[in-house]
Amino acid sequence: MTAEVSAVAVSKWFGLKVAVSEVTVEFGPGVTGLLGPNGAGKTTLLRVLAGLQVPSQGTVRILGRDPRRDPGVYAEVALVPEDDAVYPDLTARRFVTLAAELAGVGDAASAADRAIGLVELSDVADRRLGGFSKGMRQRAKVAAALVVEPRVLFLDEPLNGADPVQRAHLIGLFRRLGEQGRTVVVSSHVLAEVERMADRVVAMVDGRLAAVGTVAALREAMSDKPRLVTVECAAPRRLAAALVGVDGVAGVRIADGSVVVEAVDVGALARALPAAARELAVRVSRVEPADESLESVFRYLVEARTW
């Protein structure tokens, strides 16, 4: 991965409160989800990464440049803040045009029109932002960020307030931006959203970096946690009884008519399961991992941090 944004040993504290502690992380092209429960330090890290706050310790680089010393880098960077961050008495078009003008875009009006179209606000572009719903204001903020054609885009909880259709649209848009080779960093505490839009996850808990990587790789790295495997079959109780005695199986239970196996050694389970099914003449219709979702991984991460 080519690092376009990097943080090295970054800490940020406010008085006695440590918001971000010793975080070293890199972000490259594609969508990276910055994940964590409320209060984990996501917004602070995002603001430090975007150069809006000085790190108390450590260094941040965007495209190899220090954003605090070299504001020229912002020609290629944009941020969608979590705050409302709009002027209620401006129209959406005027607000996005102002963002384009602030970025020094030559034809600000055309750029604004294009960005407004991307977030599907063209029909209401001449209405004042004060009359917009929260979701529409979010989209106006996203348009204001996209208007500069950023190579690096930071989005802080960008889907807050958006309705399901708009969420799906924005998630698709962020994915497309990532596929175009842009570095898109999206913070969210909603696991399902991050899972849908991010190729890679940076998980934070209590201001510290808890994990970095793809969801599957993170789950793979948790070798101390038994893997949950769901087996759908015609006779779950008989199959469960047979699997209890298999080496590498820590536990078996029945849930929603399926057998849920806690496997310490997935390989052993993979060998034993067909044999047991054949011996019992039980037809197995489906076998799938039950805890490779981001939610499961994140639950493990948070549990691991509650010392």
Added chain:
Amino acid sequence: MTDGVIYDRGYRPYDGPRRGRRGARRAVVKDGVRRILGLRRKARRKVLPWSLIAVALVAAAVFVGLHFAAGSIAAALAQGLPRYGELFDFYSRIALLFIAVTGPELLAPDRTRGVLSVYFSRPLTVDDYLASKAAAYLLVAGAIYVVPQAVLHLGLAFLSDDGFFAYLGANLDVLWKVPVVAVAYLAIHGAVVGVLAAHMRRPGMAAAAFLGVVVAGGGIAAELATSNLPSARWLALLAVDDHPRILRDWIFGIDTQTFAAERVGFEPWVSAIAVVVVAAVGAVWVRWRYRRLA
């Protein structure tokens, strides 16, 4: 024939010119001017600034008319009609109200609406941002001082018995005296309103506080300066609104009234220094505040 068509709504890159920091600064100035004048805002945001501008312009025309009615400049002076120096008393009051109404609008909403992050994630430093806001303020509030004086100057030139160009030639000093005095007023008022707007959440509260500090605070300081309190005379320097007026009298060589600082024995150059100090303290204070916020 297909039943549906999916159009490519992908992101098209912008490959036009980028104007960098200079463009960003210009955008902040432009937006500042629009915000002060209520342009592209709701109608009620236009009412106060444009009313005050209209009063300023109508008054300038009235002053010219009064000079015309007096018959000659000498007759007008004999009747006590105001000229350049005295006119500042009238226009500084209009400007004071104008600055109270519009000054906080320049800074406070960016902070309270969380829009600062939009500014500072652009090629713009805190100094760029503040300098551009100050430029917008100087441009519009400065016009309230300079434009009516220009109207008066040209009007008097037309009325002059010596002829238009002869009058302009004989009064070249006005070209530096008016801007210098205007800058003194703008510096004092700008520093006070800037500090208040950088801290207060509501522009209305900041406007009230501004008028309180400049008008009421100045009056109280002037009264206390002549009291029996120890070192009371120094309190006269806190009557900040008096300093540009003292400077104005000094520069134009007129004596409109005896101000508190003059009553306790301060020379006019002390007021000149006071203007510079208040402006500098205000600028440093606002910069410190925004460097913490940015």
